[in-house]
Structures are given as structure tokens and as C-alpha cells.
Amino acid sequence: MKTKNILKLRRNLTNVGSLLRDSNLPALESEILLSHILRIPRTRLFAHPETKVRFEDQKTFEALVSRRRSGEPIAYLTGEKEFYGLKLKVDRRALIPRPETEELVLEALKLNPSSLADIGTGSGAIALALATHLPKAKIYASDISEEALELARENAELLNLGARIRFLKGNLCEPLPQKVDLIVANLPYIMTPWIKSLPDEIKNYEPVLALDGGDDGLLWYRQLFDLAKDKLNPNGRILYELDGRVLVEFPR
Numbered sequence: 001m002k003t004k005n006i007l008k009l010r011r012n013l014t015n016v017g018s019l020l021r022d023s024n025l026p027a028l029e030s031e032i033l034l035s036h037i038l039r040i041p042r043t044r045l046f047a048h049p050e051t052k053v054r055f056e057d058q059k060t061f062e063a064l065v066s067r068r069r070s071g072e073p074i075a076y077l078t079g080e081k082e083f084y085g086l087k088l089k090v091d092r093r094a095l096i097p098r099p100e101t102e103e104l105v106l107e108a109l110k111l112n113p114s115s116l117a118d119i120g121t122g123s124g125a126i127a128l129a130l131a132t133h134l135p136k137a138k139i140y141a142s143d144i145s146e147e148a149l150e151l152a153r154e155n156a157e158l159l160n161l162g163a164r165i166r167f168l169k170g171n172l173c174e175p176l177p178q179k180v181d182l183i184v185a186n187l188p189y190i191m192t193p194w195i196k197s198l199p200d201e202i203k204n205y206e207p208v209l210a211l212d213g214g215d216d217g218l219l220w221y222r223q224l225f226d227l228a229k230d231k232l233n234p235n236g237r238i239l240y241e242l243d244g245r246v247l248v249e250f251p252r
Contacts, residue, residue, distance in 0.1 A: 014058050017049030023065050029074055033064045036078045071200040084129035088155050093147040094122035095210040100244045101186050105129045107246050108239055113137060113181035117231070119173050119224060120144075120187045122210060124152030124165070130184070131156075131164040142168040142175050145209060172224050173231045181233050186241040187220040189213040225251050 016034065023030040035042045037060050038053070045051075053061070064077050073096055075081040081090045083097040084105050090096055108116065108130055114137055118127035121141035131139050143149045149167050156162040168175035173183060190211045195203060202211070213219050221240065228238055228251045238249040 013052040013055065015049065016045050016051045016053060019053060019058065019061060020045065020049075023061075025065060025068060029068060030065065032074055033068065033077060034061055037061050037064070071204055073201050073205055076205060081123075083125045084132075086125075086128055086132065086159060088123055088125055088128070089151065089158060090123055091151065092205060092207065093145070093151045095206050097123060097125040101126065101241055102129075103246050104184060104186060104239060104241050105133075108182060108184050109133055111182055111237075111239075115178075115180040115233075116140070116182040116184060117142065117173060117176055117180045119183055119185040120210075120220070121152050121167070122148050122186075124155045124167075126184055126186065127152070127165050128155055128159055128161055131161045132159070135164075138180075139165045140168055140176055140180065141165050142170055142173065144169070144171050145207070148207075148210075172220070173227050176231050179231055179233045179236070181236050183224070183228055183232065183236070183238045184240070185221075185224060185238060187213070187224065189217045189221070189242050191215060191217040225249055 019034060020027070020030050031042045031045055035045055037057050067077060068074065075090045075096045076092060079089060079091060081088050081097055084102050088097060105126055112134070116130065116137060117140040118130070119142055121127050121143045124141060127139055127141040130137070141152060143152065146169055149169055153162070153167055156165055188211050190198065190213050192212055192215055195208065195212055225238065232251060238251065240247055240249065
């Protein structure tokens with residue numbers, strides 16, 4: 001009798017293909033969520049759509065699908081985001097790293113600085129990518145948010161880079177204990193009046209502190225350029241992101 005019940009239960013289990021079809025999410029999003037829950041590559045979902053899904057996993061998937069339909073970002077649902085080849089832990093303590101910010105890392109690597117500071121580090125994405133590819137550089141990472149710094153430290157430990165970066169709490173580059181060759185920054189640059197017009201998945205979930213750049217979007221960069229005069233070595237520079245572009249500044 002017990003064997004018959006088990007066989008009946010197995011026949012009633014939902015398969016991978018059905019779950020993906022019934023999710024009513026874009027295909028990529030539903031695939032990311034299900035592969036995350038099942039801990040299998042997305043390619044296996046395609047190769048074996050007949051695979052049965054445990055009841056518990058089905059319920060977890062349905063709960064994440066519901067949250068996604070409400071606008072919660074995929075990265076917060078899975079708790080991770082890839083950035084410059086690194087898998088980072090992400091949550092609502094910090095902004096989700098964007099692919100375009102990888103260009104900032106690339107430009108910084110070209111300069112090969114011996115010391116640098118990642119200002120407004122958030123999840124630690126930029127500092128961690130640079131620490132990975134600049135093994136001899138002295139690296140600082142600052143943020144005004146203690147919660148963001150906690151997340152950045154957690155990522156550093158997960159990537160075995162905790163000893164490579166000194167995390168500092170404070171406003172912009174004020175907490176730097178010494179001058180550096182390079183400052184990298186991806187600071188908030190959304191104009192305050194525009195915050196309310198952002199997509200729901202951004203304005204309702206990501207920290208406003210990491211988005212709001214003041215009335216003209218340049219509040220934090222003006223402060224940084226002024227403060228950096230005393231925090232950069234001779235010929236030092238600032239690489240920063242603004243509206244998806246990487247720019248350079250030489251404070252005088």
C-alpha cells in the first residue's frame with residue numbers, strides 16, 4: 001500500500017516544463033528562478049523538461065514567481081549576482097551591481113594603480129573585482145551605510161579577499177587614512193525629482209540612499225571632487241560612472 005501511494009504521488013508531481021510554462025514570467029526569469037531552486041544549470045532544464053519537481057521546491061518556485069510579479073528584482077530573489085566574473089551575495093542592503101559598471105573596473109585595471117579607494121562601495125563589487133585582478137595593490141572601500149559595509153565584508157569573506165581590502169565607514173573619501181593613486185566611484189546620480197518615476201523594481205526595493213543624487217544628480221560627485229584634493233597622490237585621478245558612462249576627473 002505504501003509503495004502504491006508513493007507511485008501515485010510521483011505521477012502527480014509537476015515537471016520542469018510545466019512549471020516554466022505556467023509561471024507567466026519571461027522565459028529567462030522563470031528559468032533563472034527554477035535553476036536556482038533546483039541547484040542545476042539552466043541547460044538541464046532544457047535537456048530534461050520531464051524532470052519531476054518535489055512539492056516543496058514547487059511551492060518555493062511559486063512563492064518566488066509571485067514576488068517577482070510584484071516587482072521584486074530577480075537578484076534579490078536569488079540572493080546573488082555575477083559581476084566581472086565574481087558571484088556576489090546581494091540583498092536590499094545595497095544596490096544591485098549593474099553590467100555597465102564592469103566598464104569602470106576595466107578602465108581602472110588599465111591604470112594598474114598601486115593604491116586605490118572604492119568610494120560608496122555598496123556590495124563591494126568594484127573593490128572585490130579590482131582586488132582579484134590587482135593582487136599587489138593596497139585597496140580601501142568606504143560607504144556611509146553600515147548595512148552596505150556589512151554586505152561588502154560578507155562578500156569579501158566569501159571570496160577569500162577579506163585580507164585584501166580595508167573597509168571604512170564614513171562620508172565619501174573622508175575616512176581614508178592615507179592618499180591613494182586612484183579613486184573609483186559609482187555614486188548616486190539620479191535627480192531627486194526623478195526617483196518617483198523609476199521602475200517599481202528599483203524605487204520600491206533598492207535603497208534610495210544609493211540612488212538619490214540630489215536636485216541635479218551631482219550632489220555627491222561635487223563633494224567627492226572637493227574632498228579628493230587632499231586624498232590623492234600627485235597625478236592621482238578619479239574614475240567615476242555617470243549615466244552609464246565612465247569619466248575621469250583630475251581634482252586640483
